[in-house]
Amino acid sequence: MANAAPNGRYDIVISGASYAGLALARALSQALEGSARIALVDRRPVGPRGSAPDARAFALSAGSKRMLEILGVWGLVADAAQPVAAIEITDSSLDAGVRPVLLTYENAVEGGEPASYIVPAGPLNDALAEVVAGDGGIEIVAPEEIASFVGDAALDLTFAGGAAVKASLLIAADGRNSPLRGMAGIKSVGRSYPQTGIVTTVAHAKPHNGHAVQHFLPGGPFAILPLPGNRACITWTEEADEARRILALDDAAFLEEVDKRFGGKLGTLSLAGPRQSWPLELHLARSYIAPRFAVVGDAAHVVHPIAGQGLNLALRDAAALTEAITDAARLGLDLGSAQALERYERWRRFDAAMSTAAFDGLNVLFSNDLTLLRAARDVGLGLVNRSPMLKQLFVAEAAGITGDVPRLLRGEAV
Amino acid sequence: MIETLEPKSAKSNIDDAEVARFRAIAAEWWDPHGKFRPLHQIGPVRLEFIRDELIRHFGLKSGLKPFAGLRLLDIGCGGGLISEPLTRLGGSVTGIDPGAENVAIARAHAEPQGLAIDYRAVTAEDLVAAGEQFDAVVCLEVVEHVPDVGAFLKTCAALVRPGGLMVLSTINRTLKSYALAIVAAEYVLGWLPRGTHQWDRFVMPDEMARYLANAGMSAPRFSGMVYAPLRDEWKLTPDTDVNYLASSARPV
Numbered sequence: 001m002a003n004a005a006p007n008g009r010y011d012i013v014i015s016g017a018s019y020a021g022l023a024l025a026r027a028l029s030q031a032l033e034g035s036a037r038i039a040l041v042d043r044r045p046v047g048p049r050g051s052a053p054d055a056r057a058f059a060l061s062a063g064s065k066r067m068l069e070i071l072g073v074w075g076l077v078a079d080a081a082q083p084v085a086a087i088e089i090t091d092s093s094l095d096a097g098v099r100p101v102l103l104t105y106e107n108a109v110e111g112g113e114p115a116s117y118i119v120p121a122g123p124l125n126d127a128l129a130e131v132v133a134g135d136g137g138i139e140i141v142a143p144e145e146i147a148s149f150v151g152d153a154a155l156d157l158t159f160a161g162g163a164a165v166k167a168s169l170l171i172a173a174d175g176r177n178s179p180l181r182g183m184a185g186i187k188s189v190g191r192s193y194p195q196t197g198i199v200t201t202v203a204h205a206k207p208h209n210g211h212a213v214q215h216f217l218p219g220g221p222f223a224i225l226p227l228p229g230n231r232a233c234i235t236w237t238e239e240a241d242e243a244r245r246i247l248a249l250d251d252a253a254f255l256e257e258v259d260k261r262f263g264g265k266l267g268t269l270s271l272a273g274p275r276q277s278w279p280l281e282l283h284l285a286r287s288y289i290a291p292r293f294a295v296v297g298d299a300a301h302v303v304h305p306i307a308g309q310g311l312n313l314a315l316r317d318a319a320a321l322t323e324a325i326t327d328a329a330r331l332g333l334d335l336g337s338a339q340a341l342e343r344y345e346r347w348r349r350f351d352a353a354m355s356t357a358a359f360d361g362l363n364v365l366f367s368n369d370l371t372l373l374r375a376a377r378d379v380g381l382g383l384v385n386r387s388p389m390l391k392q393l394f395v396a397e398a399a400g401i402t403g404d405v406p407r408l409l410r411g412e413a414v
Numbered sequence: 415m416i417e418t419l420e421p422k423s424a425k426s427n428i429d430d431a432e433v434a435r436f437r438a439i440a441a442e443w444w445d446p447h448g449k450f451r452p453l454h455q456i457g458p459v460r461l462e463f464i465r466d467e468l469i470r471h472f473g474l475k476s477g478l479k480p481f482a483g484l485r486l487l488d489i490g491c492g493g494g495l496i497s498e499p500l501t502r503l504g505g506s507v508t509g510i511d512p513g514a515e516n517v518a519i520a521r522a523h524a525e526p527q528g529l530a531i532d533y534r535a536v537t538a539e540d541l542v543a544a545g546e547q548f549d550a551v552v553c554l555e556v557v558e559h560v561p562d563v564g565a566f567l568k569t570c571a572a573l574v575r576p577g578g579l580m581v582l583s584t585i586n587r588t589l590k591s592y593a594l595a596i597v598a599a600e601y602v603l604g605w606l607p608r609g610t611h612q613w614d615r616f617v618m619p620d621e622m623a624r625y626l627a628n629a630g631m632s633a634p635r636f637s638g639m640v641y642a643p644l645r646d647e648w649k650l651t652p653d654t655d656v657n658y659l660a661s662s663a664r665p666v
Contacts, residue, residue, distance in 0.1 A: 009528070154527065329478055330478060331465060332461060332498070332501070332502040338447075338454065339458050
């Protein structure tokens with residue numbers, strides 16, 4: 001729905017119209033069948049990101065893809081998405097001539113469905129924004145931001161622009177530095193990594209056949225995520241000082257650094273997109289809820305990008321919160337009731353904490369050059385490689401279809 | 415035994431000391447972490463039973479407003495913990511409670527949410543005298559606080575229209591309920607203020623069935639409620655040894 005000045009009483013206000021906020025607004029609007037008044041607030045206009053493109057690509061799990069299908073989003077990004085047929089894992093040092101593949105996953109869950117898809121960030125943002133804009137149950141309030149909130153039986157919200165409204169529930173999807181999380185008094189625990197994430201897109205001469213590659217290099221993992229055509233998104237983690245040096249290089253020298261890490265398998269490389277970088281950090285909100293308040297996505301947890309799970313975790317948050325709120329609504333409970341929010345927190349917090357710790361551990365395990373450690377992980381991965389059952393379990397876990405899965409991730413309507 | 419207890423007031427069938435006990439903590443009705451936390455915690459599972467029994471009995475369409483068009487009565491509404499959800503589900507709800515403080519709190523809580531609920535500080539007997547009838551009557555965690563359960567259920571039944579439904583919840587009188595509902599809940603875990611319940615007022619399901627039959631109601635359908643400590647949630651269960659719910663229809 002078109003932009004509106006905020007007014008009156010809302011059932012649900014979502015702050016932050018990035019991936020998690022857009023998906024959550026759409027999921028709630030669908031599940032609550034127009035019976036709830038929903039506002040989506042963002043500091044920036046909501047819509048295609050023409051002037052500030054996001055160079056990233058996401059490895060979306062099969063569960064996330066099923067959810068996007070229900071939301072009516074997948075059809076709009078399917079052409080830009082590359083199914084991942086297999087994942088290769090290697091861990092050689094930079095100067096090693098040969099790069100033995102340690103582990104190859106047949107990246108499919110039961111029934112041959114790909115366990116993951118690489119989806120470029122730009123088309124995904126545009127598809128989510130288009131679906132939300134066409135959803136008459138969502139009022140977009142942008143550019144605007146929430147200045148304060150307080151209340152008990154209902155929240156009194158004030159906006160930076162001066163408007164004041166009431167809301168039953170406020171959801172923070174406002175990113176890793178979530179201002180609302182701070183205003184709710186929720187602290188987070190975490191740490192910075194002495195590493196920088198670098199993202200760019202390359203074109204290569206030979207076809208990738210849908211193979212994603214994760215090179216564990218001493219500075220951090222270097223991932224090659226296949227895109228449609230002979231293109232790939234590079235998601236590359238480097239020790240911070242080295243990253244600064246590389247980012248300052250001109251295109252030709254930058255490409256040379258990429259080429260050195262890429263491995264020669266896909267032929268001649270050329271740059272096919274802008275480069276972006278950001279410092280790496282990990283954090284986890286100490287609580288996911290406060291009275292009439294919940295956090296989702298990066299506002300709740302920032303994981304190491306090593307496994308590409310950040311957006312999958314965010315969509316899982318959105319699916320679980322939608323289900324908890326909808327089940328409460330179907331019992332006639334207040335949408336911001338403690339019962340609904342406590343169920344969401346019990347459901348998601350343990351999962352996210354385990355993921356955060358696991359990805360952190362993987363990073364420590366792989367981002368170093370100790371010979372003994374290298375030998376130990378080679379043996380470990382070699383064992384996994386020879387056990388089809390263990391591999392299948394890893395693939396299913398990464399596909400987001402194990403455990404207590406929210407209905408949307410199973411491809412079912414809430 | 416229940417049958418030997420003399421009602422303090424033959425007219426209203428209300429124990430004044432019980433009313434006073436709840437009146438004293440009325441301000442805390444809506445604090446999910448306060449003295450009424452147990453009622454907030456069993457709220458979802460009680461509502462699940464009410465919703466599913468009404469949908470089944472009246473052949474309603476499930477969804478977000480299944481009770482649209484139904485006139486419902488909540489006896490012993492307290493601060494409105496059940497009246498509000500029944501209203502959100504589409505019902506046209508009357509909530510009654512003998513404690514005027516409770517009714518005032520219930521009104522004050524519903525109004526800013528735009529929930530139109532007919533709260534009244536009257537007794538069930540008053541409504542019978544006024545000749546009122548409802549499609550469904552719910553009476554949750556009340557009978558264990560009432561001196562003469564048989565007479566009280568006759569009064570409740572008179573408020574159900576022919577073809578309508580009554581839903582009750584209460585606590586069984588078993589050794590397990592003594593251990594869990596009194597010793598554990600009031601003394602060990604501190605979930606409930608001490609003295610909230612008197613075990614010898616608890617009602618066994620077969621007694622409930624007999625009282626309902628005497629009141630002209632159909633044989634009840636029962637379901638138990640049990641606390642799952644690891645999930646910190648209440649669930650419906652066939653085991654009616656401690657907390658249980660019952661639904662009973664008034665024949666046409």
